[in-house]
Amino acid sequence: MPPKPLDYESINENVKKAQYAVRGELYLRATELQKEGKKIIFTNVGNPHALGQKPLTFPRQVVALCQAPFLLDDPNVGLLFPADAIARAKQYLSFTSGGLGAYSDSRGTPAVRKEVAEFIQRRDGYPSDPEFIYLTDGASKAVMQILNTIIRGEVDGIMVPVPQYPLYSATIALLGGTLVPYYLEETANWGLDTNELRRSVREARYKGLHVKAMVIINPGNPTGQCLSEENLREVLQFCYEENLVLLGDEVYQTNIYQDERPFISAKKVLMDIGPPLSKEVQLVSFHSVSKGYFGECGQRGGYFEMTNIPPETVDEIYKVASISLSPNVPAQIFMGLMINPPKPGDISYDRFVRESKGVLESLRRRARIMTDGFNSCRNVVCNFTEGAMYSFPQIKLPPKALETAKQAGKAADVYYCLKLLEATGISTVPGSGFGQKEGYVHNHYFVFFFYPFFYAIFRLNQNYFSTILRVCLD
Amino acid sequence: MPPKPLDYESINENVKKAQYAVRGELYLRATELQKEGKKIIFTNVGNPHALGQKPLTFPRQVVALCQAPFLLDDPNVGLLFPADAIARAKQYLSFTSGGLGAYSDSRGTPAVRKEVAEFIQRRDGYPSDPEFIYLTDGASKAVMQILNTIIRGEVDGIMVPVPQYPLYSATIALLGGTLVPYYLEETANWGLDTNELRRSVREARYKGLHVKAMVIINPGNPTGQCLSEENLREVLQFCYEENLVLLGDEVYQTNIYQDERPFISAKKVLMDIGPPLSKEVQLVSFHSVSKGYFGECGQRGGYFEMTNIPPETVDEIYKVASISLSPNVPAQIFMGLMINPPKPGDISYDRFVRESKGVLESLRRRARIMTDGFNSCRNVVCNFTEGAMYSFPQIKLPPKALETAKQAGKAADVYYCLKLLEATGISTVPGSGFGQKEGYVHNHYFVFFFYPFFYAIFRLNQNYFSTILRVCLD
Secondary structure (H helix, E strand, O other): OOOOOOOHHHOOHHHHHOOOHHHOHHHHHHHHHHHOOOOOEEOOOOOHHHHOOOOOHHHHHHHHHHHOHHHHHOOOHHHHOOHHHHHHHHHHHHHOOOHHHOOOOOOOOHHHHHHHHHHHHHHHOOOOOHHHEEEEOOHHHHHHHHHHHHOOOOOEEEEEEEOOOOHHHHHHHHOOOEEEEEEOEHHHOOEOOHHHHHHHHHHHHHOOOEEEEEEEEOOOOOOOOOOOHHHHHHHHHHHHHHOOEEEEEOOOOOOEOOOOOOOOOHHHHHHHHOOOHHHHOOEEEEEEOOOOOOOOHHHOOEEEEEEOOOHHHHHHHHHHHHHOOOOOHHHHHHHHHHHOOOOOOOOOHHHHHHHHHHHHHHHHHHHHHHHHHHHOOOOEEOOOOOEOOEOOOEEEEOHHHHHHHHHOOOOHHHHHHHHHHHHHOEEOOOHHHHOOOOOOEEOOEEEEEOOOEOOHHHHHOOHHHHHHHHHHHO | OOOOOOOHHHOOHHHHHOOOHHHOHHHHHHHHHHHOOOOOEEOOOOOHHHHOOOOOHHHHHHHHHHHOHHHHHOOOHHHHOOHHHHHHHHHHHHHOOOHHHOOOOOOOOHHHHHHHHHHHHHHHOOOOOHHHEEEEOOHHHHHHHHHHHHOOOOOEEEEEEEOOOOHHHHHHHHOOOEEEEEEOEHHHOOEOOHHHHHHHHHHHHHOOOEEEEEEEEOOOOOOOOOOOHHHHHHHHHHHHHHOOEEEEEOOOOOOEOOOOOOOOOHHHHHHHHOOOHHHHOOEEEEEEOOOOOOOOHHHOOEEEEEEOOOHHHHHHHHHHHHHOOOOOHHHHHHHHHHHOOOOOOOOOHHHHHHHHHHHHHHHHHHHHHHHHHHHOOOOEEOOOOOEOOEOOOEEEEOHHHHHHHHHOOOOHHHHHHHHHHHHHOEEOOOHHHHOOOOOOEEOOEEEEEOOOEOOHHHHHOOHHHHHHHHHHHO
């Protein structure tokens, strides 16, 4: 009998090629162990609420009221909700026709897109137009839509930093394009070197690829570095010279844990440079409600802003968005609340500031504890997590440990991440899932990475580090 | 200067090819007019809340409490929420780790997938396994994911009913596959004839296509017919013989407006047939919280159930779902509430039944008013809307009217839908957006279709029909 259309041998090869390590072998094994009753700490993905971060009160109050608009007429509503949450909910409901249960425009509710434009303008000091801002079901979906607009086939190359967040490698494979790696330099705090960019694009073109776009993740995921203004200028100049769209993944823009290199958006740097670049370089910037101090991952809300993209293309992107009708409306409200939070004088202002500062300060503290903890271990080095939510240590393994993994038929990092999981319940991601320089072996030590979401430190304290070492090096 | 990567001439051709009439030219013009201050009634898409349908109280209470879990500890919560909503919210929160703000498993929360399996088992009388049920951000996203798994390129054909809901044509174009139309017979109440299916597949294979799947929409969108058990048997037999996956779009399964042909699922008919078909035919069935009496379009919740799909493929689908992390969690709760509503004896039961019956009876009444209204007009015929949410009248135009449209450089249906919009503010979809038989012209009358969501009748009463006729036939 011939294979059926949904038998494994029949399905789309690009589907098979796509690899997504963040929920790959390690995650699947962790889920199995959890089913068997083992306590698992999932540090494989930035999912703060799953690790105990409490949602901020004010945005949840507003969205709860939008979900239950009949409460707004209840005389007792004031016993459970503050007046400014009630007012804000009424305002959002007045902007929708049909409340949260109606599809919005496929680009998102105009009122929230306007709030986003005002936020960008406040942040960057340059005008932003809601017509070029689309709301989405999270930033991942936004990235996928833009890559789908760009990639026509295998000859189209997309430059992606390595190590990278595997959304990019997976999506490029799924869409049948080609990933063009540029390597970040671990010994220079995961720095982005323009010589390396030039090498990367030259090599790709030599292979016959049309290199069409370059991705930056700022702050870095999984690498945690913040790009300097100077570095962003160089990147924009490079994109201008090489005729590349710049895709700016800026979802961690409020997750900054040092003061020397504050977040600066690619859009602002581009506008600062002025013409011709500011009129010419095509830029798409992404943001999300899943990170920052909101951490509202489960709500699935994001936006992208398009700069220097011609209206005909914007219309095509609109058309494709419309095929799935609209992004979910509750998360659009979360986005509005995130980028336009309570103001001084509002009833909920103090509480909101207290809660959000609490989250950010705790993250900042843990970024430091985590990096210091790793660096205090023998054979482990870890760049300081300047931003984002991850630490990405390098652990050198003795030859015998490498040999053991080899005999088990596994990559060394996968093997020891599995052992760590079995021994401690900590679910990490092996560094190879993010990409590594080829042949990266020196002095008989193989280098590999963990990807532990540093909330875990809260629960595990110092034992964490010694456990890792015991598991990996004994 | 060479075109830039996001200039119109550079972008993915499949993006350009995709057409989505439901939010096409008519919708865009309607949005413009709305901006200019004109009152628009959007009947172009099934969006009940936007046209005044109220959300059901109980599910909104539960989700509001899940969004604001701090209310559960408030001594006043009982003043605003009934005890069973509180209990249900606590139950859902206990099933998640981190509440609505945490990513769930990429297939959806196990507890809700279990509820869905139990619902399917109650509905069909056959077991259903949560491992083969995936929750999604609405049924559209689910359909897109399955088509992406199937389609490898242009030679892969997907059989789609014509007229069809343009999600299918748009997605197939976007994925670079080929749409293989089979025509529904308007004079036989939009019946599905197996001779036509055979003609369709034969013709496609003659052209060199690999026909891989067949879509049914039951109840029909936009055509409103309910498939009989006999017809479903024939379809399944056909899929078995021709080695096709059956994609069963069953999102309107509770929108039934007659008693002769109740909804029956493709899964049930397949299991009733027994082996070998019940073990062999690959079936994916889709459902949504956007339709039925919930009508919660803006929440974006859906599921698909896979039957006879091998585990390796199920794993691939899981992997691809995981790239965008998880469907939005609030809509997963809505799905749980929809397929597992309050039971007799629950505090909220009577209210829930009253509200949901109210919605369905009103839809049923309007289905009748709408069809009768159209059929009372000269030169208009309209099959009775047995199910779904749309009426799809055929309006015969005199040659002079056709000539006028031609001179304006527009398809006749587009031209008169635009005129209707300008004259009345009613935003419809021209029939050509759903596909029509080629060369469908007889007796010098051109046939075209409207797609008016029949909520509109509520607001417009009989003037609606005379207006349409005045606009089209004068």
